[in-house]
Amino acid sequence: MADLKRFLVPWIDQVTPYGTEDILLAWSRPELKRMMVNENPIPPSEKVIRAISEAARMGNRYPDNGPRLRAKIAKLYDLSPDNVYLSHGSSEIIDMVMRLFVTPGDEVLLPNPTFSLYGIRARAVGGKVVAIDMTPDLQYDVPAMLRAVTPRTKVIIVCNPNNPTGDFIPDEDLQRLIDLGIPTLIDEAYLEYHPEHESKAPLIRKYNHVIVAHTFSKAFGMAGIRFGYALADETMIQYFRKMQIPWNTTLLSMAAAEAALEEEEELKKKAAYNNAGVEYVVKELSKISGLKPYYSHGNYVLIDATDAGVTGKEIVDYVFEKAGVILKSFAPLRGRNGFFRISLGTHEENSICVSAIKRFFENRKKEA
Ligand SMILES: Cc1ncc(COP(=O)(O)O)c(C=O)c1O
Structure with a gap:
């Protein structure tokens, strides 16, 4: 052995x-x-199931990177398809951000409690997790987060609304974090449950270090189908492409997502x-x-x-x-x-x- x-x-x-x-x-x-x-x-609708089985007929072929679907997603946010990266759920985006920015000993700043996968993927690349307890009423403690920033802070996580606490970070607090200029992942996994709250996607036009992640695992109800996407500045998306595994989204998951998007x-x-x-x-x-x-x-x-x-x-x-x-x-x-x-x-x-x-x-x- x-x-x-x-x-x-x-x-x-x-x-x-x-x-x-x-x-x-x-x-x-x-x-x-x-x-x-x-x-x-x-469970998924009949339309989604039909789209998956139809796509399966082409299952002998490698998928492309979904230009049509990227265009549809881009349109939702008034962005360009070049701002959209399709992924194997939003977990892949979380992993991608760590692989792109974190080397052994670098720090990832996040709130506590939050979704456990951020810390797991940070550690998987040798990163150190700096978890800042939320305030007693379970809000982001932004002053404490700002104090915890060091030259080794390479990624900041903002889960919005946060899992498991369920609330949003106030805009002015988010802005203070973004003003640091450190790569910031805004995870909007649950936003489709409350579309009256606007996505932070417009920030990517102004800030090339902001990444917004979405998933079809939650409100769309497709956790087992595995589909998500990231929105970011074109240059950031190009770095995603350098790091990505090709064919990360299947023909089946892309067809399912496209069908689901049509069912408002x-x-x-x-x-x-x-x-x-x-x-x-x-x-x-x-x-x-x-x-x-x-x-x-x-x-x-x-x-x-x-x-x-x-x-x-x-x-x-x-x-x-x-x-x-x-x-x-x-x-x-x-x-x-x-x-x-x-x-x-x-x-x-x-x-x-x-x-x-x-x-x-x-x-x-x-x-x-
Ligand atoms: C905040 C948050 N982001 C991402 C995910 C992962 O979702 P996905 O199925 O898109 O990989 C979850 C799952 O619970 C989550 O709570």
Whole structure:
């Protein structure tokens, strides 16, 4: 056996892979309710499915880089197709940004909590993650982020709205980060749920260090199909092309995305369905004393149970055991250990989940 350590990149042991245990569990037991990875509970439309099977007929051919689809996406933002890079979900954009800008020992500045993949992909290239705790009311602590900038800061992450806290960064705070001139990834993975909030895409006209990422995994409901895109200045997109793996998006995923873009009403319906679920969960859980749900602009709701005297994990374990619902607990933040997140499911699943949480607290009251 070869001594792999002699050959491996020396920082490999600092990488913990993205945790997919819950997804494995959910696929192996379809009766479980998957409310842990911010999926859309509504399956793709017939039109999208037809587009995929039609594209499959040409499956013996290599895809191009989607000029027609790039033009359609560009039009949504009044940009040029040269400002658009199609990707294998927005995860690829996150990875791309790290590979382009981060060398071993360089720093990636991000808020805490946020989507875990940023840190994972930063570490995969030897980067150091500088995670700045959000304020007690779970807003970006921009003064602390600015103080944390060093000559080695190579990437700044702005998840907007942030996963799992659900809120947007104020424009003036975003501007202060952008004014640093450091490559900044604005991840708008959930923006299609709230189109009344404008994309930050226009910033790319003025700033060649800003990258805006979108995905079809959330409001479009195509997480398993894998499609996303980045918007950036042409020169930035050219660097993406140098670094990219060719044929990163399949004929099937591009056909699915093109079909989905034509179904504006379907997207609106999915967003409205989700947003009604968010309202319901927030309203119902607010009734439980000591439980604080954070209103979210995404397809998830973060809840803090610390003041009720329980940990997030206790609730997540109970709901799994009693109701077959998979949720996600979060690491303590500022000494508070009650955080857990509900990814919205169908209305029925949301109701099952809420009832189970209510039962958890009723039982505690009885025991007390
Ligand atoms: C903020 C954020 N960005 C990106 C992603 C990854 O999405 P994709 O499926 O597009 O790779 C997620 C997934 O949960 C996310 O929460």
